Amino acid sequence: MEFFKFCISLLVLQTLLTISRITATVSPSCPVVFREYIGALGKNVTFSDVPINPNVEFHFLLSFAIDYTNTISPEPTNGDFLIYWDTDNLTPSHISSIKAKHKNVRVGMSLGGDTVNGKNATFAPTSITSWVRNAIYSITKIAKEYNLDAIDIDYEHFNVDPDTFAECIGRLLYFLKQNNVISYTSIAPYADDSVQVHYLALWRKYGHLIDYINFQFYAYVKGTTIPQFLQYFETQRCNYKGGKILVSFGTNNIGGLSPEHGFFDACTILRSQGKLHGIFIWSADDSMKDHFRYEKLSQNLLASAT
Incomplete structure (x- = not known):
C-alpha cells in the first residue's frame, strides 16, 4: 500500500509539472452511446436487470462517489472520495460478470450528485493542489478495484469560483486519461x-x-414541448461547441420532455x-417499476441509427 501511494505521488507530481503544457486536441471519435445512471436510490437494482x-x-x-465523510452528518473531505452507490448489488464481481456477458458494456462512476444523506454534495476544495492529489489517489483506487472505464462529473453545488473548479476537475481528468486509469x-x-x-x-x-x-434536459420545466426541447438542445450546442451532447429524460417523471410526450420524436429529428x-437516462433505479420499457426503446432507436 505504501509503495502504491508513493507511485501515485510521483505521478501526481508529474501531472502538476506538465499540466501547463497541455494543448487542445480533439477527443477520439465516440460511437453512438446509451448511458444509464444506477445505484443512487438503494432500490436493489442490478446490472443484469437492465x-x-x-x-x-x-x-x-x-451513482455516486463523493468526497464527503461517510457519516450521518457528512462533511467535505477535500478530494478523498468514498463510495455511496449500492455496494451490495453493484460490486466488482458484478461488473466483471456483466462485462463478460456483454462485450459492448462499459462501467463508470459519477462524482458528486445532488445530496448525500440529505446534505448538499458541495464542491469545496481546500486548495487545487491538495484536492487534485487526494482525488487522484482515492479515485484511482476505486477505479482499479471496480475495473472502471469512465468517470462522470455531476457536481451541482459549489463553494468555489468557476476557475478553481475548472482547474481541479481538468487536472484530475488529465491525469486519469494520461495514465490510462x-x-x-x-x-x-x-x-x-x-x-x-x-x-x-x-x-x-x-x-x-x-x-x-x-x-x-430533464431539469427543464415539466411539460417541455418538442420545439422547446430542440431549442434547448441548440442552445447547449452553442454553449459546448464541438462537444458530443447526449439527450436525456428521467424515469422519475421529474421534468423536461418525457417519452410519452415526444422525446423519441425529438430524437428522430436530431438523428435526421x-x-x-x-441518450442517457436517470435512472435505472426508477425504471424498475416500468420493467425498463424506455431503456429498450432508447437503445432500439440508437441501434437503428448505426
Whole structure:
C-alpha cells in the first residue's frame, strides 16, 4: 500500500509539472452511446436487470462517489472520495460478470450528485493542489478495484469560483486519461446559471479531455414541448461547441420532455440532422417499476441509427 501511494505521488507530481503544457486536441471519435445512471436510490437494482442491446455502446454510471465523510452528518473531505452507490448489488464481481456477458458494456462512476444523506454534495476544495492529489489517489483506487472505464462529473453545488473548479476537475481528468486509469470522461451540467458557469469554465479550458456532455434536459420545466426541447438542445450546442451532447429524460417523471410526450420524436429529428450522439437516462433505479420499457426503446432507436 505504501509503495502504491508513493507511485501515485510521483505521478501526481508529474501531472502538476506538465499540466501547463497541455494543448487542445480533439477527443477520439465516440460511437453512438446509451448511458444509464444506477445505484443512487438503494432500490436493489442490478446490472443484469437492465436490458442491453448488443448493437449500441452501453455505459452504466455508478451513482455516486463523493468526497464527503461517510457519516450521518457528512462533511467535505477535500478530494478523498468514498463510495455511496449500492455496494451490495453493484460490486466488482458484478461488473466483471456483466462485462463478460456483454462485450459492448462499459462501467463508470459519477462524482458528486445532488445530496448525500440529505446534505448538499458541495464542491469545496481546500486548495487545487491538495484536492487534485487526494482525488487522484482515492479515485484511482476505486477505479482499479471496480475495473472502471469512465468517470462522470455531476457536481451541482459549489463553494468555489468557476476557475478553481475548472482547474481541479481538468487536472484530475488529465491525469486519469494520461495514465490510462479511465478511457471515457463526461460532465453532467444543467440549465442553471450558477451551475453552468462552472462547467463552461471547465469546458473552455479542458473541453478537449471531455468525451460526452450528459446534459440534464430533464431539469427543464415539466411539460417541455418538442420545439422547446430542440431549442434547448441548440442552445447547449452553442454553449459546448464541438462537444458530443447526449439527450436525456428521467424515469422519475421529474421534468423536461418525457417519452410519452415526444422525446423519441425529438430524437428522430436530431438523428435526421446528424446531431444525435446518444441518450442517457436517470435512472435505472426508477425504471424498475416500468420493467425498463424506455431503456429498450432508447437503445432500439440508437441501434437503428448505426
